[in-house]
Amino acid sequence: MSLLITGATGFIGRHLCTRLTTDQHTVLALLRDPDRQLPRLREQVEALGGDGKRIHALYGDLDQPGLGIDTPPADITAIIHLGARFAWQLDRDSARRTNVAGSLAVAELAARLGCRLVFISGFMLENHEHLQRLGIHTHAPAQTRWEDVYRRAGGYEASKLEAAFAVRALAESRGLELVEVQPATVAGHSQSGDLDPTQPLYSLMDNLARGRLALIPGTPDHWLPLVAVDHLAALITRAATTEQPPTRLLALDPQTPPLHELLARLAPPLGRKAPRRFIPIGLLSALLRLPGLPRLMNTWPEALHFIQPTRFDTRISEDFAAAQGLVAPPMARVIHASAHCYANQGHIRAQPRPA
Numbered sequence: 508m509s510l511l512i513t514g515a516t517g518f519i520g521r522h523l524c525t526r527l528t529t530d531q532h533t534v535l536a537l538l539r540d541p542d543r544q545l546p547r548l549r550e551q552v553e554a555l556g557g558d559g560k561r562i563h564a565l566y567g568d569l570d571q572p573g574l575g576i577d578t579p580p581a582d583i584t585a586i587i588h589l590g591a592r593f594a595w596q597l598d599r600d601s602a603r604r605t606n607v608a609g610s611l612a613v614a615e616l617a618a619r620l621g622c623r624l625v626f627i628s629g630f631m632l633e634n635h636e637h638l639q640r641l642g643i644h645t646h647a648p649a650q651t652r653w654e655d656v657y658r659r660a661g662g663y664e665a666s667k668l669e670a671a672f673a674v675r676a677l678a679e680s681r682g683l684e685l686v687e688v689q690p691a692t693v694a695g696h697s698q699s700g701d702l703d704p705t706q707p708l709y710s711l712m713d714n715l716a717r718g719r720l721a722l723i724p725g726t727p728d729h730w731l732p733l734v735a736v737d738h739l740a741a742l743i744t745r746a747a748t749t750e751q752p753p754t755r756l757l758a759l760d761p762q763t764p765p766l767h768e769l770l771a772r773l774a775p776p777l778g779r780k781a782p783r784r785f786i787p788i789g790l791l792s793a794l795l796r797l798p799g800l801p802r803l804m805n806t807w808p809e810a811l812h813f814i815q816p817t818r819f820d821t822r823i824s825e826d827f828a829a830a831q832g833l834v835a836p837p838m839a840r841v842i843h844a845s846a847h848c849y850a851n852q853g854h855i856r857a858q859p860r861p862a
């Protein structure tokens with residue numbers, strides 16, 4: 508099968524290209540700078556055990572009208588849309604341009620090509636109370652005052668939510684085959700622990716290792732749901748290549764421990780003691796509004812939304828994974844591998860994402 512992928516050079520994208528090429532699929536990566544990015548991507552995929560020769564490039568930019576593509580590619584069976592600006596403190600216009608308008612342009616392309624669109628949204632789309640608190644009318648999204656949602660959620664999360672509702676509406680009106688994969692926060696590879704320094708879980712480990720996490724955000728019930736990057740890549744692969752997958756796949760491991768336990772498991776390999784006392788999320792958010800504190804603590808108030816007490820129904824994606832012969836790696840091993848990989852790299856500082 509020939510698959511067009513946006514965001515192939517990102518953390519999930521590289522692992523997805525590895526899975527797809529290992530499964531003998533051909534990948535056409537939409538890249539902003541193909542001459543520079545394609546050789547590097549091929550090298551990275553080879554290093555991860557995939558087949559770099561099966562990856563080809565197409566120039567394209569989510570920020571340009573029609574993605575800046577002159578001639579649409581032929582023989583594409585599915586588009587996997589991972590590309591996004593993923594950063595805290597993202598301004599509304601940039602977030603909307605890349606994440607909302609860019610997603611709609613990708614969906615338009617899929618409709619023109621008559622192929623399936625696998626759209627990567629996020630697990631918070633299944634936290635209905637949270638969506639209501641943000642002011643989203645889930646049954647009548649057109650009535651949502653998105654400027655309020657951007658104010659409450661920040662540019663990244665708001666634009667991902669707006670994009671999901673906009674893409675669903677476009678798919679409905681154009682008869683587009685849409686599969687939405689909704690990942691939890693992505694953890695490292697279940698064997699190697701590989702995790703980019705720009706990933707939120709990496710920042711959490713970095714904060715713990717550098718003694719910036721003296722208190723546990725939330726209550727004993729709060730958690731940061733995780734999914735191993737290799738399991739996510741396998742799920743996305745099947746979502747793109749299997750006949751009639753479910754229309755929504757929540758990629759979240761319900762075995763993820765509560766945050767206090769996650770920190771207790773991460774701390775020993777990082778040579779630290781885990782914090783034991785809790786701080787209410789509301790109080791922490793208020794403190795993080797003090798100028799300079801977020802940078803000092805390497806924590807932004809909008810990142811705290813993803814730490815919450817809601818539990819999710821994952822039966823549809825678990826049944827799909829089981830039918831596909833996919834077994835989620837034990838979360839204890841994923842956490843262990845991620846922490847050891849961080850520690851073995853000599854504590855490379857978490858890299859703030861450019862907004």
Ligand SMILES: NC(=O)c1ccc[n+]([C@@H]2O[C@H](COP(=O)([O-])OP(=O)(O)OC[C@H]3O[C@@H](n4cnc5c(N)ncnc54)[C@H](OP(=O)(O)O)[C@@H]3O)[C@@H](O)[C@H]2O)c1
Nearest residue numbers: 514515516517518519568569570589590591593690692693
């Ligand atoms: N990581 C998580 O915990 C998580 C959880 C839930 C959902 N997601 C979603 O999963 C997707 C991938 O996440 P990730 O962690 O792999 O992100 P990432 O490492 O930041 O990668 C982002 C990708 O998007 C591309 N991109 C950004 N702006 C672009 C533009 N204007 N035109 C074309 N490509 C552009 C980047 O390309 P360049 O290399 O050219 O910059 C890169 O390949 C995102 O949609 C994110 O919202 C991630």
